Amino acid sequence: MTLTAPSRSPSSSPSRAAIFGANSGIAVAVARRLAASGARIVLIGRDGEAIAASARDLLVRGAAEVVEIAGDFAAIGTTGDIVERAWTAFSGIDLALIAYGSLPDQAALEAAPDAVEAMLSLNLASPAVLALHLASRFETQRSGVIAVITSVAGDRGRKSNYLYGAAKGGLQRFLEGLRHRLYAARVQVLDIRPGFVATRMTEHLPRGGPLWAEPDRVAADILRAVERRRAVVYTPWFWRVILGIVCALPRPLFHRTSF
Amino acid sequence: MPISGSRRSDYRSWGGTVAGEHLVYRPRSLADARAALTATGGASVLAYGNGRSYGDVGLNPGGRLIDCRGLDRFIEFDRQTGIVTCEAGVRLADILAALCRPDPDGSGWFLPVSPGTRFVTVGGAIANDVHGKNHHREGCFGRHVLGLDLARGDGSVLSCSPQSQPDLFAATIGGLGLTGLILSARVQLRRVVGTGVEAEDIRFAGLDDFFALAAESEAGWEYTAAWIDCLATGAALGRGIFSRARHHAGIGVPPPALDPKIAIPFALPLSPLNRLTLLAFNTAYFHKLGRRGRRRWVGSYEKVLYPLDKIGDWNRLYGARGFFQFQCVVPNTVARDAIAELLARIAASGQGSMLAVLKTMGDLPSPGLLSFPMAGASLALDFPDTGAPTRQLLAALEAIVVAAGGRLYPAKDSVMSAETFRRGYPRLPEFLRYTDPAMSSGFARRVGLDNRLREAA
């Protein structure tokens, strides 16, 4: 006898997941939740040792199977091949999560604009190309979810991070169009917009306070949005309110803010 | 990429009475953890688990700290034998959530030993050789550790177990983080007939009844502990509620959620826990079992093992000044009288807390050289920090414990004297042979365990 139903029902979570940028703090949290529901998971990342450690961890946490693939997403020309290998690992993908990215130092980029190209390439061009490779396969499969982590930074250009914001905002527009395209094929395109998350990316910032979220909280929001077939999810939820206000600020007022 | 640390002053003890500036490293891999350990910086270094120690054992003010919470990967689990291998920052809560889900018949793997909170790391559980309500049956946590990998300040990594490097292993169990950095450990989980429990709460009128109940429950109940009304005096001295529980065949309950239900967002400037609320609570709580004074129920182990985990950061309820925790164990021969003396002293002071816990400890030997548990009775309670009066009371209690031949628990302590520590832990000289000269802590310096101090002496 079991007093309460055993936590998650396996049917509600995708059974085959591929995670691009699998060593990201947010991605690890998502993978652990998927593992607990018995999913088969493909991990793709550039740090082989970290990916291998994560694979062992996910197996203990309940993943049915884990496949590791080495990949550097800065090399955009290789993303087609990476998608091919991820797709064939379990003959199809139910959930593809694109999680990699880098948070640049805005001031450094302004001082040395040549570095902007690489930043835009990793945060915008690369995930867009990767998603296109995925899209044609999902279109044929006629089911599944392409989930991509953008950021609340993409919602309105601000002086403190408009270069990163441009990449993430561009990615948001791209996903909007891709969603339109894949609607007929019943493929969900999810645009994930986190606020401040305590991962390696934000290690250098002073943390704490109500605006900061742990990766597991964000992971829970992501999987709930997948289940509910959402188009856009702000995580935690209050960022939708904050960004609503930020975007509604009249320009003369906005220009006097310093964030 | 070389790992770098950052200067921070937000690492404090659970009781909130110890803080300081640290150079903090937050490694996310075992390789980074080793690099952080050997990073030059001159200053001493210490592993930090999940910060659930009440005093200064987990802090190294002015020195370096390696925050192990990013070392949170499982490495292997054998479902047949119940042996789990994991990195040192995996929390007991993670083991419960990932590995202790019941089979359809209710049975399952379970933590062999767990302290009163599941939010402690495996490394922290080993370094304090923690005990739980089942001490009389299973002993302390270290008895169930099959082996561990220990990184030392000289860059080496040693595999320690009862078979290989047994002395260093014994020193590391309960070694307060002073023998090196535990990277990973192998722990034997325990098979239980049901993950759910059958529990019973029984009101008792005084210490004699407590000891009678403890003796009567020893054989049939694996988890026992009592809540004591620490304000009761005279004839009511030592009254309380005895709780006992055991796993129940066929009843499976899923592990509790990983995040607490209620959160206390910040420390209040003034604590709502004062003498009046305390008196009201204790009186009401003592009578909660109604006329019969006894209640039996079957359900989740969360209420038995982790009553406080439902409230996140409950320590903030004590306000910005924080609080002290006191936990001692006194040997059986004098237990009845020593506990009575402690309780009388506490009641007379009017200080004390809602949560005073009395428990008997069994005689299963601990593998650690500095393990706290020993056969006898253990009393634990909190005291809001009111300055000098609290310190005077703590000193008086410490004297009673020393006179009784008992000891204080480093995991809970921030005031005991070096002399009290030395007398309570007779295997200390042996232990000192295995400490790592790179490691130190606030506690080590306070009680004279620090290598540099020792050499200078």
Ligand SMILES: Cc1cc2nc3c(=O)[nH]c(=O)nc-3n(C[C@H](O)[C@H](O)[C@H](O)COP(=O)(O)OP(=O)(O)OC[C@H]3O[C@@H](n4cnc5c(N)ncnc54)[C@H](O)[C@@H]3O)c2cc1C
């Ligand atoms: C509500 C509550 C109830 C409790 N109940 C009990 C109880 O019933 N029984 C009991 O025994 N204790 C109890 N405790 C105390 C707690 O179990 C111990 O303090 C435990 O050691 C805390 O573990 P941690 O992971 O938070 O480590 P920390 O408190 O951060 O560190 C504890 C020690 O472990 C060392 N350490 C941590 N990680 C490593 C590592 N990787 N390698 C080497 N050393 C390391 C640190 O240096 C330090 O000396 C309780 C605490 C709380 C808050």
Ligand SMILES: NC(=O)c1ccc[n+]([C@@H]2O[C@H](COP(=O)([O-])OP(=O)(O)OC[C@H]3O[C@@H](n4cnc5c(N)ncnc54)[C@H](OP(=O)(O)O)[C@@H]3O)[C@@H](O)[C@H]2O)c1
């Ligand atoms: N943290 C936040 O506050 C926040 C807020 C909004 C949006 N986001 C977005 O969330 C996503 C995940 O970030 P995170 O917070 O989880 O940070 P993270 O832990 O730093 O993860 C970023 C990941 O990107 C990977 N990566 C970077 N360049 C790569 C490359 N060329 N090839 C392969 N992998 C590469 C990194 O790989 P390595 O592990 O090998 O270095 C790392 O695992 C990112 O898109 C980020 O922009 C984060």
